[in-house]
């Protein structure tokens with residue numbers, strides 16, 4: 001069930017993680033919400049309870065809604081399926097055929113409607129979505145987010161490289177790709193009553209795009225001031241592809257095309273070098289850590305602790321359907337679990353002293369912080385904390 005508390009107040013126990021590594025419990029507090037949906041005040045009950053305040057039942061906790069910082073909306077129908085191939089095979093064998101079906105708007109409406117409803121029920125109140133190459137179906141996803149009340153950031157996927165994208169599923173030219181992206185941005189920004197859905201410039205990843213498209217999208221992102229999302233250095237293959245094409249990394253190439261900005265989110269980024277991390281930090285860009293998906297496609301564990309120590313913005317993503325769970329609770333758990341494998345190492349034939357990487361462990365409090373506040377920071381959106389000036393995007397756990 002979804003309720004709006006605009007112009008009202010809520011009394012109960014609130015739990016959030018404004019500081020990384022810590023959980024703050026606001027027992028028996030009152031949060032007043034403005035007509036604009038923003039938090040107006042957070043006070044203990046002793047300071048007074050306004051008339052008409054909604055009272056949470058005992059034993060219920062109010063948490064900030066989750067931010068899923070990387071999710072492929074069209075891949076929901078194959079959630080939990082088709083994970084028997086490496087990334088570069090999986091795309092052509094399963095994923096492009098599925099995504100191509102979204103040319104059919106009836107199919108798209110049904111699939112996207114189900115996805116957004118399920119995500120909200122699971123606690124994802126903000127999602128940074130890859131849609132498909134189709135202009136109309138991408139616009140439909142934005143409209144469904146708005147209708148259902150989800151803070152959606154939605155991107156038309158660009159893939160115009162004929163060498164890596166099939167005839168039946170691609171942008172015909174770089175100019176088409178940029179023009180369609182611009183049309184989607186304009187459409188989303190003009191949606192009546194749109195106070196929460198944002199457009200995103202979305203080159204799928206470097207192998208899918210020509211230099212002309214990447215340069216055009218970089219210029220468009222600057223002109224429109226939009227968010228940007230892409231996959232970066234996800235696997236040995238993807239990382240190696242950019243090195244071969246450019247003689248430098250994905251991160252450096254994206255930066256060269258103007259695609260590394262304060263509002264850029266790089267999915268995975270498992271193979272970032274130290275100079276790459278410094279570039280990401282310098283740009284103020286963020287990383288969407290997708291621990292579960294990385295177990296299938298990445299060939300390695302993202303050094304999350306290293307990224308945090310370097311002050312890189314990091315949030316968590318499900319990466320549906322590379323990650324076979326739509327739950328951000330699960331994303332928190334797998335973040336913790338993967339970090340422990342990185343810490344200890346995995347090969348019993350290697351002596352304990354050299355098996356792992358000490359200092360890699362992430363605890364659940366940190367994972368919860370990243371899944372809420374971390375995602376909000378990466379997107380430069382005031383969500384994830386119960387504090388005046390933040391959106392009151394919240395879930396109730398019974």
Ligand code: GUN
Pocket residue numbers: 072087091095204205231234293297319322
């Ligand atoms: N790289 C390019 N496209 C994709 C995708 O759909 N999923 C994942 N995990 N990686 C990608």
Ligand code: FE
Pocket residue numbers: 070072231267319322
């Ligand atoms: Fe992905």
